[in-house]
Amino acid sequence: MSCSDLAERLELVLGEQLRDNELTALKAHVEGCEKCRDLLQACRGKQTLEQADSLVGEVLARTSGSTCSRVRSMLCDHVDQSLHEDNAALVQEHLNYCSSCTQLARVLEESAVALPQMASLDPGPLFTSSVLAATRSSQPPDKWALFLSHLSLVFQRPHFSLEAAYVGALLVFLVFGGAPVSAVGGVASAAFAGFQLNFAKVVRDTPAGLSDTWTDLYGSCENQLEGKIKATQGAVGRALETLQGSAEQLRAMSDEHLLKHAAALFQDATEKYEEYSRNLGSTEGSEDRPEETAE
Amino acid sequence: MGADERAVGSQLNLDAVLDRCRCGDELAWESLVRSYQSRVYGLAYHYVANREDARDLAQDIFVKVYKNLRKCPDANHFLPWIFRIARNASIDHLRRKRARPPSSQVSEMEVNSIADCSSDPEKHWLMEARRGLFRRALRMLTRLNREMIILKEIQGLTLEEMTGILDVPIGTLKSRSHRARLELAEKVLALSQGQEGAGL
Ligand SMILES: [Zn+2]
Numbered sequence: 001m002s003c004s005d006l007a008e009r010l011e012l013v014l015g016e017q018l019r020d021n022e023l024t025a026l027k028a029h030v031e032g033c034e035k036c037r038d039l040l041q042a043c044r045g046k047q048t049l050e051q052a053d054s055l056v057g058e059v060l061a062r063t064s065g066s067t068c069s070r071v072r073s074m075l076c077d078h079v080d081q082s083l084h085e086d087n088a089a090l091v092q093e094h095l096n097y098c099s100s101c102t103q104l105a106r107v108l109e110e111s112a113v114a115l116p117q118m119a120s121l122d123p124g125p126l127f128t129s130s131v132l133a134a135t136r137s138s139q140p141p142d143k144w145a146l147f148l149s150h151l152s153l154v155f156q157r158p159h160f161s162l163e164a165a166y167v168g169a170l171l172v173f174l175v176f177g178g179a180p181v182s183a184v185g186g187v188a189s190a191a192f193a194g195f196q197l198n199f200a201k202v203v204r205d206t207p208a209g210l211s212d213t214w215t216d217l218y219g220s221c222e223n224q225l226e227g228k229i230k231a232t233q234g235a236v237g238r239a240l241e242t243l244q245g246s247a248e249q250l251r252a253m254s255d256e257h258l259l260k261h262a263a264a265l266f267q268d269a270t271e272k273y274e275e276y277s278r279n280l281g282s283t284e285g286s287e288d289r290p291e292e293t294a295e
Numbered sequence: 296m297g298a299d300e301r302a303v304g305s306q307l308n309l310d311a312v313l314d315r316c317r318c319g320d321e322l323a324w325e326s327l328v329r330s331y332q333s334r335v336y337g338l339a340y341h342y343v344a345n346r347e348d349a350r351d352l353a354q355d356i357f358v359k360v361y362k363n364l365r366k367c368p369d370a371n372h373f374l375p376w377i378f379r380i381a382r383n384a385s386i387d388h389l390r391r392k393r394a395r396p397p398s399s400q401v402s403e404m405e406v407n408s409i410a411d412c413s414s415d416p417e418k419h420w421l422m423e424a425r426r427g428l429f430r431r432a433l434r435m436l437t438r439l440n441r442e443m444i445i446l447k448e449i450q451g452l453t454l455e456e457m458t459g460i461l462d463v464p465i466g467t468l469k470s471r472s473h474r475a476r477l478e479l480a481e482k483v484l485a486l487s488q489g490q491e492g493a494g495l
């Protein structure tokens with residue numbers, strides 16, 4: 001008789017229902033096999049309940065293999081209630097007797113509730129403002145980029161030269177800052193007043209939406225140009241020189257040329273601004289690179 | 296699962312907010328940050344397991360999101376998109392940190408979950424302690440299993456969304472998913488039994 005023969009006949013052994021020749025074989029095997037001796041002792045109640053528990057495991061290990069690992073492979077589906085009826089019943093039956101699998105199933109059930117609750121954590125009261133501060137100082141969604149993209153629409157419009165003239169004049173006005181009118185002289189001052197009238201007309205004639213753009217643009221020009229001209233001597237400085245040079249010419253020109261010239265001026269300033277943006281981008285890029293000096 | 300279900304606390308619909316953000320609307324951007332900061336911070340925290348690092352990291356993540364707003368997809372794909380950025384930043388952070396380990400180990404206080412709206416302080420404490428146990432168990436998992444838990448079980452992403460974030464085939468994720476949950480449960484069980492044994 002082998003160990004597995006014994007396991008198969010365990011019920012008969014315990015019920016003392018073995019035939020004589022089987023009983024002889026059993027005794028012979030048990031004499032030489034400590035494991036089976038322990039098994040029989042345990043089954044006859046000479047061991048604690050805990051040892052008996054491990055005994056069932058031992059029996060199973062010898063017959064069908066450990067069912068715990070098979071149950072565990074289905075345990076997630078069991079907890080999710082996505083197991084086929086038959087399997088669910090068998091797993092449930094195992095759980096009725098196996099405390100370690102039951103504990104594991106309870107933790108799985110608990111994690112289905114506890115884990116989603118961990119998705120959001122409070123980063124503290126100052127977090128939002130520090131993010132906003134960090135993104136305000138970093139570049140993109142730039143109003144200028146936005147403005148230039150609107151501009152590409154404007155270029156295709158019949159009003160373009162008029163609108164461009166306004167913006168050009170606006171630039172002149174802004175560039176010459178606090179004392180704009182006296183610096184450029186009476187002609188430019190008059191021109192500017194004229195452009196303001198034109199602007200009102202442009203706004204009235206433009207489709208809804210675009211007029212908002214021009215209004216926004218006015219504010220944006222003021223803020224961005226003032227800030228950026230003060231902030232840098234580089235490309236915008238050169239743009240400024242161009243504008244100043246042009247302002248000299250403005251004085252010498254008649255009103256009808258002024259419109260065309262302001263348009264050219266505006267384009268020039270735009271190009272200069274783009275150059276300035278590119279330079280800004282490339283210096284920022286170099287700041288991103290790790291420092292070569294030792295820490 | 297729709298975008299609206301997962302978006303946090305925003306009055307406007309997410310597509311409208313994203314449109315405004317793309318055009319440089321600062322108020323919309325603020326609203327977006329407020330809506331997603333606790334999710335992004337939660338994700339970063341479970342990757343780096345340190346509050347200060349997670350906060351800095353979450354801020355960097357939002358700066359990255361801001362710089363890429365023009366590339367951001369529609370509302371239905373926004374959460375996986377922002378999580379991909381967050382996950383990559385977290386992995387980079389861990390890589391840098393491994394190259395330069397901290398001189399002293401500061402004991403980490405546990406963070407507070409937002410999801411907890413229980414009014415009973417004792418119950419609150421018990422649940423928080425329990426979540427702390429889950430966090431400790433999470434740190435004991437292998438990297439892929441940990442990421443499975445963070446992205447799928449904690450943040451609720453689908454396997455389809457996760458293949459794009461982890462660059463792992465969906466079949467692998469499918470077979471991993473249950474193993475990761477089981478492994479976590481086993482660690483939690485071992486930890487809680489250890490606590491009982493120590494008289495806690
Ligand atoms: Zn034997």
Ligand SMILES: [Zn+2]
Nearest residue numbers: 068071098101
């Ligand atoms: Zn079992």
